[in-house]
Amino acid sequence: RPSIVWFRDDLRLADHPALNAAAEHGAPIIAVYVLDEQSPGIRPLGGAARWWLHGSLTALAASLERLGVPLVLRRGAAGTVITELAASIDAGAVLWNRRYGAAERAVDTAVKTDLRAAGVLAHSFAGSLLFEPWTIMTGAGGSYSVFTPFWRACNAGPPPREPYPAPLALTGWSSAVDSEPLTSWALEPTKPDWAGGLRAAWTPGETAAHELLDAFLRDTLPRYATERDAPAEEATSRLSPHLRWGEISPYQVWHATQKVQRTATGGAAASGIRFLTELGWREFAWHVLFHTPDLATVNLRRDYDAFPWPPLDDRVLSAWQQGRTGFALVDAGMRELWRTGSMHNRVRMVTASFLIKNLLIDWRQGEQWFWDTLVDADSASNPFGWQWVAGSGADAAPYFRVFNPELQAKKFDPNQEYIRQNITEWGTDAYPAPIVDLGETRRAALAAYAAIKRPT
Ligand code: FAD
Numbered sequence: 001r002p003s004i005v006w007f008r009d010d011l012r013l014a015d016h017p018a019l020n021a022a023a024e025h026g027a028p029i030i031a032v033y034v035l036d037e038q039s040p041g042i043r044p045l046g047g048a049a050r051w052w053l054h055g056s057l058t059a060l061a062a063s064l065e066r067l068g069v070p071l072v073l074r075r076g077a078a079g080t081v082i083t084e085l086a087a088s089i090d091a092g093a094v095l096w097n098r099r100y101g102a103a104e105r106a107v108d109t110a111v112k113t114d115l116r117a118a119g120v121l122a123h124s125f126a127g128s129l130l131f132e133p134w135t136i137m138t139g140a141g142g143s144y145s146v147f148t149p150f151w152r153a154c155n156a157g158p159p160p161r162e163p164y165p166a167p168l169a170l171t172g173w174s175s176a177v178d179s180e181p182l183t184s185w186a187l188e189p190t191k192p193d194w195a196g197g198l199r200a201a202w203t204p205g206e207t208a209a210h211e212l213l214d215a216f217l218r219d220t221l222p223r224y225a226t227e228r229d230a231p232a233e234e235a236t237s238r239l240s241p242h243l244r245w246g247e248i249s250p251y252q253v254w255h256a257t258q259k260v261q262r263t264a265t266g267g268a269a270a271s272g273i274r275f276l277t278e279l280g281w282r283e284f285a286w287h288v289l290f291h292t293p294d295l296a297t298v299n300l301r302r303d304y305d306a307f308p309w310p311p312l313d314d315r316v317l318s319a320w321q322q323g324r325t326g327f328a329l330v331d332a333g334m335r336e337l338w339r340t341g342s343m344h345n346r347v348r349m350v351t352a353s354f355l356i357k358n359l360l361i362d363w364r365q366g367e368q369w370f371w372d373t374l375v376d377a378d379s380a381s382n383p384f385g386w387q388w389v390a391g392s393g394a395d396a397a398p399y400f401r402v403f404n405p406e407l408q409a410k411k412f413d414p415n416q417e418y419i420r421q422n423i424t425e426w427g428t429d430a431y432p433a434p435i436v437d438l439g440e441t442r443r444a445a446l447a448a449y450a451a452i453k454r455p456t
Contacts, residue, residue: 001092002173003027003405006034006082007071008104008128010097010246012206013063013193014166017125023167027092030173031064031071032085033057036186038077041103043118043296043379046372048341050206051195054187058247059205061182064204068172071211074177079107081393083114089177091120097127097246100286101379102173102293130160130250131283133290145300147395150287151280197339201377201410202241209242213253217260224271231333231344232417236417240376243282250279285384288394296367296383304392306452309362313424319370319435320355323423328407330354332422339422340374346412350390358441358449363390391449397447 003022010016011033022029036042047055061071074081088096095117099108110122115122126132131154137143146149189195202208216237229237242248254276261272289295299305319325323334333347343351348370355366367386371377388392391401413419416426425431 001027001090002030002099003033003093003095004082004086004089004091005029006094007031007060007098007246008096008099008246010249011060012209012247012249013060013067014129014206015163015249015252016097017068017127017164018097019162019167019170021123021125022095023095025093026171028171028173029069030080030089030091030177031060031069033060033073034078034081035075036081036107037075037076037185038130038205039079039107041106043103043371046374046377047194048198048373048375048378050187050201051198052184052241052245052375053188053340053413054185055249057182058209059247060085060424063170063206067167067170067385069170070172070177070179072177075180075185079114081110082111083118085177086115087118088453089173089175089400090111093121093123093125095125098124098132100290101135105269109446118451120249123450124422127249127251128246128284129156130254130279130287131157131287133287136287144284145394146285147281147284150284151277154280154283160251160254162254163249169400179269187339190257198341198375201342203217204241204245204247206247206350207237209248210252212238212242213256214247217256221260221271222264222268225267225274226271228274229346230336230418231347231414232413232415236345238342242380244376244378252283254281256270282381284381284394295387296371299390299392299393300387300394302406303452304354308448308451310360312361312365316359316435317361317365318431320359320361320366324432325359325436326432327354327438328416328423328431329405329406330424331432332413332419334340336420337370337373341373343374344418346408349389350403350405350408352386354405356390356446357402358405358436360441362393362447363387363444365443390419399453400446402445404438406438406443 003025005019005022013019037044064071070091082094098103112122126207136150136153222237223235227233239248239253257272257276261269264272292300320334323331328345330351333343333351337343352366357360358361363386365385370382384393388396391397391399420426423431
């Protein structure tokens, strides 16, 4: 009886605990990916994410094929698809790596129950997070809402396990099983094809992820701590979409960095610690999402529910989305996002702060735009980042912190390199005039915040 390995946000072969367990089990393996647009509560993928998924599944299918394992593609409610597939091929086991969103967990729990009731071994593994959200709890038994003690608690326990090596050989299931052609899912845009900039910026897949990590650790890590905030410096790893899709695991990143750390001194050593701390923020975002599943829709701090958002002006929102606000760092970031499907972290903070605190537009509008345009959009880090900037989130920036886009540009892009890379008409009359007055809008936002702090 074959074993099914159900791939989800872990589109890789190395350090894949479920695949590893299937290989050890010894039965012939069949791999499956389900595009689930039907189960209740699963957030439909954004456009940039769909583009990435196409490339990542193509790479995964090719790697599996080299090892003789078929990748079956199906669309539908994942619970039904998996249980029916297991029954149709008389599978002995279904194995997967865990997911941490509420809707995804509900699907997985139901599948597990159904499979076990049918006499099929169903087992899940930890592959996507270093510290599973329910294992890190405060002394009082609650979840963490402040990063530093959270990360301290993570590091107080045993270090993350060593990654599993890539399988050298696998036994594939040889009987034919129906699979939908990937192209029938229309994940890639066609009319119009807006993905040219994404293709130029990124190569989805496990091989590219490891090349990026190796190059980062070899060439860039020593200057990470000092230059990671400067968007023109290319001093960060750019691993986020690869981590999002699980083409590389945090265990692999963690241990590869630790290995470099052991011989690093001075600035390089500080850089390694800083980089691992950023991985810690990814863990924290998932911890917060696990314990507050409606992070993308509900203010973590409920006093923010009373914030008096003015009626939405679509023209102002479009100017922000299209990078036509007249504030160069904001516009450069929004255009980078549209062109490449990504944006530097510092600029994410500046553009988000500008939307919320200078345009007075609800953070959920910005979160949704990022969700649709980021290749790394994930259901934890994106709403977590937005609530952090809004001041309504976990360990968030205080509400009175309003990033001034002009001062941020002077500080982090002093030679306007990043601005010029992204705004071709910069410095000419064609560049739009500012759509708001920074000082006035800042004062209005602070007054609105002050009002909800002192409810009458
Ligand atoms: P590096 O600096 O090289 O960091 C290494 C890894 O650590 C990243 O790949 C990422 O997995 C993780 N990481 C770093 N910073 C953060 C952070 N603040 N929160 C969570 N994880 C972090 N990150 C996403 O992965 N997906 C998102 O949808 C997302 N949305 C964001 C929205 C806003 C408003 C903000 C302010 C931040 C958001 N981030 C998101 C976090 C951060 O901007 C990106 O992870 C980072 O820019 C990715 O670039 P990098 O891989 O070069 O990062």
